[in-house]
Amino acid sequence: MNPAARALTTTLDDADVRVLLLENIHADGRDFLRGKGYDVRTEDGALGEDELIEAVQGVHLLGIRSTTYITPKVLENAPDLMAIGAFCIGTNQIDLPATTERGIAVFNAPYSNxxxxxxxxxxxxxxxxxxxxxxxxxxxxxxxxxxxxxxxxxxxxxxxxxxxxxxxxxxxxxxxxxxxxxxxxxxxxxxxxxxxxxxxxxxxxxxxxxxxxxxxxxxxxxxxxxxxxxxxxxxxxxxxxxxxxxxxxxxxxxxxxxxxxxxxxxxxxxxxxxxxxxxxxxxxxxxxxxxxxxTPHVGGSTEEAQQDIGRFVASKLRSYASFGSTSLSVNFPEMNLPADDSRTRLALVHRNAPGVLATINGLLGEREVNIEAQSLATRGEIGYVVTDVDVPVTPSVMTELANLPETIRLRQLS
CATH class of the missing domain: 3.40.50.720 (NAD(P)-binding Rossmann-like Domain)
Incomplete structure (x- = not known):
């Protein structure tokens, strides 16, 4: 497995998803995520690198604005982090190549303010x-x-x-x-x-x-x-x-x-x-x-804009965490996926190389896992394949998928 890979071999229930929101993100974003059952913690200001490393331990979803910087060192010390939401227009404060390398999706709000x-x-x-x-x-x-x-x-x-x-x-x-x-x-x-x-x-x-x-x-x-x-x-x-x-x-x-x-x-x-x-x-x-x-960086700081941004980015984080949807992601292949509680969903981020899909399907077929639906998209050096199967996948099969040399990150969604 890629040294940067992180395989989540157990399904995260909504109540298990931990969220950290920094820099006074609008309450509507916080309340939306809490309303979905997520465990949400908020901080008023930005955090420096060392403070952020300490704060993101055990965090799955991170929300920031323009003053918090996501560096490779932060990402190296955030093994549970699945996605980052930039509650603003720009993403220059985020090291996008490093997030992509670690299979962390990034979302922003390019139009709301x-x-x-x-x-x-x-x-x-x-x-x-x-x-x-x-x-x-x-x-x-x-x-x-x-x-x-x-x-x-x-x-x-x-x-x-x-x-x-x-x-x-x-x-x-x-x-x-x-x-x-x-x-x-x-x-x-x-x-x-x-x-x-x-x-x-x-x-x-x-x-x-x-x-x-x-x-x-x-x-x-x-x-x-x-x-x-x-x-x-x-x-x-x-x-x-x-x-x-x-x-x-x-x-x-x-x-x-x-x-x-x-x-x-x-x-x-x-x-x-x-x-x-x-x-x-x-x-x-x-x-x-x-x-x-x-003025103190208030160009987009109106109640209307911040409310729209809060709702928009929070909904993108939720769709990714719960359904695997990457619609309007900054760094991932775009895939708009509906919720489907009747199936088990596997979301696998991988290096974009020939034969990955065939390998995945061959492995699942050998383990008698029936594929009911599947989507694949690629973007640059990474690919994203989402597979719906009829039964939960055993830990041993998840381990085999995680150990594929192309795997960057693997999740099982209920």
Whole structure:
């Protein structure tokens, strides 16, 4: 058996499934899993690597948001872990190759908070254009400064969107409805929505935009994407937003361009280093810089979005744990499987190699195990085969399946 393999040779009843949810995941997700009979434990904040290793002992399902990092060391010390739910859009905080190698399914919520992030972007663009943040701060300090200087409408301005995925494309549609001209740049070939103009280079977009908004993912290639060179290409007195990934922006360069007046205002919701827990101190060189809006990674933090995410990801974790379904998994072959309490289900994750299915079926046939239904899907280097049989499989047969050289993980579901 692959050294990374983990064979669960006994069936887990729902009451035996242990769940750990971190980072204030919405109560609807917790309550959904508890309602299915799972043993659910919650923690308010993120956990560091050593803390997480201790916390995941005996845990089958783990729920995180964006601040908890799932490293190979964590996975090596989590032998019972079957699946991870990222209750957010991104999964860059999870070492996906390592989870796949160990047969751990990963699920996320790629669409649930899109609207919330877009609404925050629109609100911040208007606030920066009207200098509302500065005016509010002055009013709280007792200063009445009624002036139109530096305050502008957004109608007729050009919004440049860097990254035209789910969020960037929806921002494009709503911004156009407000009277923006929209341009976008993406490394992939994306269909322009409405009257949006596709730019062939990032430089082309920067030179034409009055507002630049970043909506990129956290892949390593996006680290340092936006620095002094890119900011110099922006139009004088333009606005800048980053609601995507903190690693994408050089904040020292941004501060310099804000203080010089080349960039008239900025809004940031993400930072290279973020506090792990509520109330922890926040440090940034952008604190106190005029016409800069700083928010604590709340782009998707609306009640509506978090409720939707909680329900969505929790349902994916439950479908995998109880039925073996991998629909919308980030790293596994997709298989949408219905519940069937009348049969015993074997879920086997294996290395994608020729002849695995024939070997499995031959072994079951020799042991007089009747196959009533079977599905196989592959994705890259792994395969996933789910077999429904008419009787529970004996521990000895499970051991034989687990000992196949291609087996990564094996479960028997009732």
């Amino acid at each position: 899109t609207r919330s992030v877009v609404e925050l972007a629109i609100a911040e663009i208007i606030s920066l254009a009207r200098r509302l943040h500065e005016k509010s701060t002055a009013m709280h300090a007792g200063v009445w400064n009624k002036s139109a200087a530096g305050s502008h409408e957004v109608r007729g301005r050009t919004l440049g969107i860097v990254g035209y995925g789910n969020i960037g494309s929806q921002l494009s549609v709503i911004a156009e409805a407000l009277g923006f001209k929209v341009a976008f740049y993406d490394i992939d070939d994306k269909l322009a929505l409405g009257n949006a103009q596709r730019c062939s280079t990032l430089e082309e977009l920067l030179e034409m935009s009055d507002v630049v908004s970043l909506h990129v993912d956290g892949r390593p290639g996006n680290a340092g994407l936006f620095g002094d060179e890119q900011m110099r290409l922006m139009k004088p007195r333009s606005l800048f937003l980053n609601l995507s990934r903190g690693i994408a922006v050089d904040t020292s360069a941004l501060k310099a361009h804000l203080e010089s007046g080349h960039i008239a205002g900025a809004a940031l919701d993400v930072f290279p280093v973020e506090p792990k827990r509520q109330g922890d101190p926040f440090e940034s060189e952008l604190r106190g810089v005029p016409n800069v809006i700083l």
